[in-house]
Amino acid sequence: MLDYNKILSKNVMSIKPSGIRRFFDLAEEMDGVVSLGLGEPGFVTPDKIRAAAIASLDEGKTYYSANTGIAPLKHEISKYLKRKYNISYENNEMIVTIGASEAIDIAFRALLEPGDEVLVVEPCFVSYAPTIQLCGAVPVSIVTRAEDAFRVTPEEIKSKITPKTKALIISFPSNPTGAIMKREHLEAIADVLRGTDIIVITDEIYAELTYGGNKHVSFAEIDGMRERTIFVSGFSKAFAMTGWRIGYACAPVPIAKQMMKVHQYAVMCPSSISQYAALEALKSCDEDSQKMVAEYDIRRQYIVGELNRMGLTCFNPEGAFYVFPDIRSTGLTSEEFCEKLLMSKKVSVVPGVAFGECGEGFVRMSYSNKLENIKEAMKRIDEFLHELKA
Ligand SMILES: Cc1ncc(COP(=O)(O)O)c(C=O)c1O
Known part of the structure; x- marks a missing residue:
């Protein structure tokens, strides 16, 4: 046996x-x-998204797409990020993925060597620590507290940085706490990171879901942070598309190039039908x-x-x-x-x-x-x- x-x-x-x-x-x-x-x-x-998916099938768009996603979808993602956060990503800096989940996975796999440490702001989405461990790397918990409105503080981050710290993963608005980080809070984190080589993975999948007049601020739009940021988002939450499995990652070319290889060999491309659905979501479903x-x-x-x-x-x-x-x-x-x-x-x-x-x-x-x-x-x-x- x-x-x-x-x-x-x-x-x-x-x-x-x-x-x-x-x-x-x-x-x-x-x-x-x-x-x-x-x-x-x-x-x-929403109906329009489902209709776009059906139309793509009727038109026979049932083939593999380009590895990094169909061009019109990447174009719409780029326009959306520019409109919302004034950040620009070129075609070769974007990868359409199988949900934000895959984007997180390929980000870690492109970055991490065994023994590297990743700062993980907790409590957080369940996949971060295991995905880091699957790379042989070590998740290091950064605690957030109800007394601080579950925001991560610069002091807490500073106290956990070691020579082995390769990356920090943050996700605001937060699952599970519902906390958000305003611009001044993100700027305080950026101040700690300037002068280090630490890469930030920012999972902003709940960006569209804010309340009380709070407008989401992206970590990528904070002064000087774009070069060290892997921006992750997706369609599951804002457009009620969890079952479609569609998301994306944006990163500077040297990082995107390596993420692209992991993506290419692991999954080739996301579902083409879901990509046409996501395109419709961005075009007409605000x-x-x-x-x-x-x-x-x-x-x-x-x-x-x-x-x-x-x-x-x-x-x-x-x-x-x-x-x-x-x-x-x-x-x-x-x-x-x-x-x-x-x-x-x-x-x-x-x-x-x-x-x-x-x-x-x-x-x-x-x-x-x-x-x-x-x-x-x-x-x-x-x-x-x-x-x-x-
Ligand atoms: C913070 C966070 N990131 C990522 C995901 C996964 O998203 P997707 O469906 O795009 O893979 C979830 C799902 O619950 C989540 O809460």
Whole structure:
């Protein structure tokens, strides 16, 4: 009999599966679950985008595309970034990828050598640390705190830089906290990095989802930062296109060239159908995206009010579609809270610890679900908290 433990990569075996998945799997086996667990828009992709994909099929555009993506899509991405952030990327500085996920992966694989350190601002999206570890490199946690509105501070970054630090990954608006970084906060980070060789991967997939009049500022637009920035974004969140698997990365030519090789040999190109869909999204769906944001804002205000009323202190998120309430008053760990809530009230939320150790004591709830479902979830959580106290 084969001893798979001897055969399989020790590095891969040492990586834990995503802490989010476990709860999805549990919830999937139960009836009547209200899910605030999913990190995806509660909307179907806008009609115009779906029609563009169907048209591309009808026209027989079913072949491999250029490795880095179809020219009209790259042209639209470039126009969009110029319009939004006044940053310019040329054709040879952009790669259309299979979601922001692939963009993150090829960025790390192009940069990292075994033993390199990457500063990871936590709590954060679940893929960063494992993707770094898959390169044989070391994720170094940079903690953010509710008291600082979950913003990363220059002091925290400075204190973790060593001669081995190769890169920093940031993502604002943040999954799971909903924090944003304003221009002055990004400038303070830039001040720490000037004069170093540290590359910044900035995952700005929630850029379109900001509230309260806050306009997203890109790290790439901060003075002097473009040369050290790998800009990552995608269509999943702003245009409700999670299933299409389409995103992109932009970086200076020397970096893009190496990322391009990883991309070329790993996946060749993203789905051509999804690329035509994404092209339509950028050309004509600003309004659809803004309508969804307005709807999320209503849900955001409701859920923050309810959680605070129930005694689960909740930082007021200014971006993305997540709240990250403090559950320490219950005396439960974040895993216990989620498991008990799911089993007794059939509401699924995600333990904060799934997003990094500093997420312990918090849970992530997504308000991308319909308002009526959020209301039902709040009612059940209220009952749950009362029963815990009884
Ligand atoms: C911060 C962040 N980055 C990247 C992704 C993955 O995006 P995509 O669907 O484009 O791969 C997610 C998905 O939840 C995310 O929250």
